[in-house]
Amino acid sequence: MSESRAEWGKRIECMFSGIVPWYDRLNRILSLRRDVGWRRALVQGLALSASPGVLDLAAGTLDVALELAGRFPHGRIVAVDFSLAMLRQGQAKITDRPQPVPLSLIAADAYALPFPDNQFDAVTMAFGIRNLLDRAAALMEIQRVLAPGGQLAILEFVPPQTGYFLLVYRFYLYHLLPWLGRLLSPRGFAYRYLAESIGAFPSASEFSRELQDTGFEQVRIQALTGGVAYLFYGRK
Ligand SMILES: C[S@@+](CC[C@H](N)C(=O)[O-])C[C@H]1O[C@@H](n2cnc3c(N)ncnc32)[C@H](O)[C@@H]1O
Structure with missing residues (x-):
């Protein structure tokens, strides 16, 4: 029997709460500090006034x-x-x-945000987003709380596609990364999950279509570090 959204969420919540002491350090090591620049690029890509809401x-440790x-x-x-804990x-x-x-x-579930509309x-x-079983429901909930014209900005890993560099990345993702996760933390399964969940995520163009299908407009994407991570932007 497949897992329900609630059961899946409980398991994911336990996993992230269990890796808190290692989370930031492993992010830096496993991405060779690329993650810092990726998050900065996510924020820099927003066009906002000086005092936006x-x-x-999925804020985690607030980077x-x-x-x-x-x-x-x-x-x-x-x-x-x-x-x-995060x-x-x-x-x-x-x-x-x-x-x-x-x-x-605020501690809350992404499917039921404690905010009024718009x-x-x-x-x-x-x-x-990769950790959410029902992406469409989560994207609809984001639509609800965004003001008309409001922007969505997502940073996510996508599965390695083709090309020489992505062959190397594929080896890193499916072999080296789970091994390093086991070596550097007592929660190796979380880093096996990381590799598996990236492999199961849609390609950048498929996920862009999902954003459009849930009503986002002006969807644009940007590859980071040769396509290891992607930025996705859209507007309500
Ligand atoms: C990989 S971490 C990312 C944290 C942070 N955004 C960062 O850049 O490091 C994923 C986060 O999503 C949170 N998360 C997963 N499913 C969630 C849900 N349904 N509702 C709220 N948070 C969720 C987890 O607790 C975890 O902190």
Whole structure:
């Protein structure tokens, strides 16, 4: 019997809550610090006023939310994740800062956001959508909370396609990465899941179509690091 959305969510939440102590460090090591620039590019690609309302969904340890707060110090930045442990780890980064950070943290499920309709100028999501079993439902929920004309910005890994570099990437993803995950953390299964979930994600053009099918307009994509990661933008 296939897993329900709730069962899947519980399993994913447990997995992320269990890797919190290693999460940021392994992100840097496994991506050779590319992840920092990818998140920055995600935020830089948004066209927003000086004081926007932005929801960072699947915010994890707040790397994107902090990037948003740094770029829009007069904005209203809201970070949502269903793993309290991930949010708490991120909160420690805020308390370390000398200046107040315009950031609210909320523990909630991406399918049932605790906000009225038409609230946000933008929704960002880095490495979150791949972990959602029912992508269409999650995208509809994002549509609901976005203001008319509001922007969606997604950063995600897509499966390796063709080409010499992507052959190397394929070897890295399916062999080296799970091995490094086992070596560098006691939660090796999470890094096997990472490789498997990337393999199961649609191609960049298929996911762009999914965005259009759920009503997003002006969809554009940008490949990062030779197609290892992609930025996807769309408007409500
Ligand atoms: C790979 S992490 C990405 C975290 C962060 N955005 C980053 O760039 O590092 C995926 C995050 O999605 C969260 N997540 C997965 N499914 C979710 C759901 N249904 N609702 C809310 N958060 C979810 C997980 O708890 C985890 O923190």
